[in-house]
Amino acid sequence: MTGTTLDDYTDRYAQRMRGMTASEIRALFAVASRPEVVSLAGGSPYVSALPLDAVGDMLGELITRHGANALQYCVGQGEMPLREVICEVMSLEGIDASCGASPDDVVITVGAQQALDLVSRVFLDPGDVVLAEGPSYVGALGVFQAAQADVVHVPMDESGLIPEALEEALTAVAASGRRAKFLYTVPNYHNPGGVTLPEDRRQRILEICQRGDVLVIEDNPYGLLGFDGDPLPALRSRVRDGVIYLGTFSKTFSSGVRMGWALAPHAVREKLVMASEAQILCPSMLSQSVVTAYFQTMPWQEQLKTFRTLYAERRDAALSALADFMPPETAWTHPGGGFFVWLTLPEGLDSKAMMPRAIHSRVAYVPGTGFYADGSGQRNLRLSYCFPPPERIREGVRRLSSVMEQELELRATFGATASDHSGRTDTPSPGLA
Amino acid sequence: MTGTTLDDYTDRYAQRMRGMTASEIRALFAVASRPEVVSLAGGSPYVSALPLDAVGDMLGELITRHGANALQYCVGQGEMPLREVICEVMSLEGIDASCGASPDDVVITVGAQQALDLVSRVFLDPGDVVLAEGPSYVGALGVFQAAQADVVHVPMDESGLIPEALEEALTAVAASGRRAKFLYTVPNYHNPGGVTLPEDRRQRILEICQRGDVLVIEDNPYGLLGFDGDPLPALRSRVRDGVIYLGTFSKTFSSGVRMGWALAPHAVREKLVMASEAQILCPSMLSQSVVTAYFQTMPWQEQLKTFRTLYAERRDAALSALADFMPPETAWTHPGGGFFVWLTLPEGLDSKAMMPRAIHSRVAYVPGTGFYADGSGQRNLRLSYCFPPPERIREGVRRLSSVMEQELELRATFGATASDHSGRTDTPSPGLA
Numbered sequence: 066m067t068g069t070t071l072d073d074y075t076d077r078y079a080q081r082m083r084g085m086t087a088s089e090i091r092a093l094f095a096v097a098s099r100p101e102v103v104s105l106a107g108g109s110p111y112v113s114a115l116p117l118d119a120v121g122d123m124l125g126e127l128i129t130r131h132g133a134n135a136l137q138y139c140v141g142q143g144e145m146p147l148r149e150v151i152c153e154v155m156s157l158e159g160i161d162a163s164c165g166a167s168p169d170d171v172v173i174t175v176g177a178q179q180a181l182d183l184v185s186r187v188f189l190d191p192g193d194v195v196l197a198e199g200p201s202y203v204g205a206l207g208v209f210q211a212a213q214a215d216v217v218h219v220p221m222d223e224s225g226l227i228p229e230a231l232e233e234a235l236t237a238v239a240a241s242g243r244r245a246k247f248l249y250t251v252p253n254y255h256n257p258g259g260v261t262l263p264e265d266r267r268q269r270i271l272e273i274c275q276r277g278d279v280l281v282i283e284d285n286p287y288g289l290l291g292f293d294g295d296p297l298p299a300l301r302s303r304v305r306d307g308v309i310y311l312g313t314f315s316k317t318f319s320s321g322v323r324m325g326w327a328l329a330p331h332a333v334r335e336k337l338v339m340a341s342e343a344q345i346l347c348p349s350m351l352s353q354s355v356v357t358a359y360f361q362t363m364p365w366q367e368q369l370k371t372f373r374t375l376y377a378e379r380r381d382a383a384l385s386a387l388a389d390f391m392p393p394e395t396a397w398t399h400p401g402g403g404f405f406v407w408l409t410l411p412e413g414l415d416s417k418a419m420m421p422r423a424i425h426s427r428v429a430y431v432p433g434t435g436f437y438a439d440g441s442g443q444r445n446l447r448l449s450y451c452f453p454p455p456e457r458i459r460e461g462v463r464r465l466s467s468v469m470e471q472e473l474e475l476r477a478t479f480g481a482t483a484s485d486h487s488g489r490t491d492t493p494s495p496g497l498a
Numbered sequence: 499m500t501g502t503t504l505d506d507y508t509d510r511y512a513q514r515m516r517g518m519t520a521s522e523i524r525a526l527f528a529v530a531s532r533p534e535v536v537s538l539a540g541g542s543p544y545v546s547a548l549p550l551d552a553v554g555d556m557l558g559e560l561i562t563r564h565g566a567n568a569l570q571y572c573v574g575q576g577e578m579p580l581r582e583v584i585c586e587v588m589s590l591e592g593i594d595a596s597c598g599a600s601p602d603d604v605v606i607t608v609g610a611q612q613a614l615d616l617v618s619r620v621f622l623d624p625g626d627v628v629l630a631e632g633p634s635y636v637g638a639l640g641v642f643q644a645a646q647a648d649v650v651h652v653p654m655d656e657s658g659l660i661p662e663a664l665e666e667a668l669t670a671v672a673a674s675g676r677r678a679k680f681l682y683t684v685p686n687y688h689n690p691g692g693v694t695l696p697e698d699r700r701q702r703i704l705e706i707c708q709r710g711d712v713l714v715i716e717d718n719p720y721g722l723l724g725f726d727g728d729p730l731p732a733l734r735s736r737v738r739d740g741v742i743y744l745g746t747f748s749k750t751f752s753s754g755v756r757m758g759w760a761l762a763p764h765a766v767r768e769k770l771v772m773a774s775e776a777q778i779l780c781p782s783m784l785s786q787s788v789v790t791a792y793f794q795t796m797p798w799q800e801q802l803k804t805f806r807t808l809y810a811e812r813r814d815a816a817l818s819a820l821a822d823f824m825p826p827e828t829a830w831t832h833p834g835g836g837f838f839v840w841l842t843l844p845e846g847l848d849s850k851a852m853m854p855r856a857i858h859s860r861v862a863y864v865p866g867t868g869f870y871a872d873g874s875g876q877r878n879l880r881l882s883y884c885f886p887p888p889e890r891i892r893e894g895v896r897r898l899s900s901v902m903e904q905e906l907e908l909r910a911t912f913g914a915t916a917s918d919h920s921g922r923t924d925t926p927s928p929g930l931a
Contacts, residue, residue, distance in 0.1 A: 107571075109570055110570075117562055120569075121560070121565060122558055126558075128558075129550055129554030132553060134754075179777060179778050186644075207775060211777075321569040321782060321783035321787075322782060323785075342637075345608040345612045345615070346608075351754045351785060352784060354754075
């Protein structure tokens, strides 16, 4: 980005206020990666907390001793030793043989992203309805968009997906003469919501979906990164059928190995394998070997504790800075784990319209509209506390608060148009407020 | 596979003679991997020829020194240093700045397989026509099938795709009121054909496709593994537009890192990146770092010579064994590089029907029908010489020849049904005979 000033970027952002697509979020991350900007935008795990010397030694030995295997093709489903590791990891959240989980039904994928894409490829036809939390993971919305599916958002509150709202959404979809193929949900430490579904809601949501014959796609990247107590039992641990569980090693080990998985009912599993073979032939044997060796030979549960402690400190830094600096009428969630806080701005502010000034003030976030398929989320934004150290998080929140104060002042002085580049009239946010 | 005898497999194969899908080929590879079987089925590169100690040291140091980067997410298009390496590699086949090639237009993918899948996702709608050589790479047929496209095979001879046949195919498709979206072609050391397109045909084929407004997908996994002389200039080196070039590191370095790429016209490149992000978010940073370090710091051109010498010896072993053992009326191609020989069996033999007896005689191959979308190829089979050492190749060809002799004897004694489990009447092979 040599030769491009921050103001150039600000201008480019100012020109693009009317929509925020995946490619815009990508561009945003490019700006946010400039060292002078405190980025609260990206969701990158803090992999520097890994024992890199030991991982390096492990990897070197792996290639020297088993390179002929680790550098070769493998089967499309992925290798059995890693599928066994995956079952061991899932057992921490109650997914084990007692609910029918088996390495035979695990399909290893390029991150959970590919798993979701495969599920969508197998199940979705253009025009199908997918239910998803509002807001929802931006990468999932990209998959559903590519599949030409219609996303119907189901509202959340501080306790995640609202069961009554799910029932209403199902009724409304049925009344429109269509059928929801599945519910896509992130029950733990939601991205971007930062909220977690309590036990009682889990059961009710499963019952609603079973009654409505709706498949549940349970996406659980952050489940082992809770800050208090034991991991919550997964939805999949409660039922044998009706749930496809998606997991990833991106947050518990490394996002750079791109290793995730789907645990699918037996009849679905083979379809996913066939779809994956058409897409990538087979997952990386190198990455599988690395992950397997890491989980078989290194103290991964201790490392999880290290990650939890680290992210909890950063969550604390974010929450205390929000409490100290945010203008009145701002609301935010209180994550019990994971990477993200979801903000609802005071009435009249637009997170996307505010973006150029935020970047100019050297702080970055992701505007809320990126997490909705329907243009909602103008008054929301996502703050990530996973990557910067606590003092930078505090500084970032301080800068953001200043920007918001300035916007509110401009607004009070000159009216709505001064701070609303889009010219769009404000609509109440359907988010987590 | 404990507790399952070879005969069980033979029986299972005997039950499945009527069709051979990707999953059957997968099952075949599982049988073929038994140590007593000489597998001439798989296309695995002989990665043991790599300097594994040195690669292991390189990888260990990479993680120890740069793990925070190598174990992290990256951009969806893939990282610039590897895209520069890719341009250096492509320049060996004449693809360079003079024909408009640039790292900006390279998209890094999970093997060339994902690149082909992305191209298909971007260009193909259900019912579209794809032209492909007959026979064609089985993994490509899987992609086109997943895209619900219709594959029209264009015949080859010992010099690859026949330009006149391509013109006829285009005319026939147009006469049927449809349009061919693209030509998928493997010009060098074809999989499974083992043939190579000479210079004059390259130009003619490009002209035909330009005239017909047909995009060319040039898939070139084996181009740097020619046994005589310099690499042939790629189709892409002759034109700036109209060709999407697919490459891979699977055969020049490691198949286990799953690293390939597409070089696409600028307008297409961004679409491929968007599609890839929806599919896998980003390619593995670990794999990218490993490949980049290997090509930047190790003597990769020397290693290519090692691979070429090794595969040339194995090709020689295959060809001399075929000449020594094969029954009369058997024909085969004479590959100048790559991994594969394509056989045409004497009239009356069916490669799929013969499969159980071949496995029973402890030799494996891939029946020709796997390489056609239209059920052709009964009298053909693919022999891979890339993985077993020369003496095993010779033994495998000897075993296969015996099986064929027995089949021919049975046929002479009892008539067609004795050796034709499918009950299908023989049709002349449209293959490379």
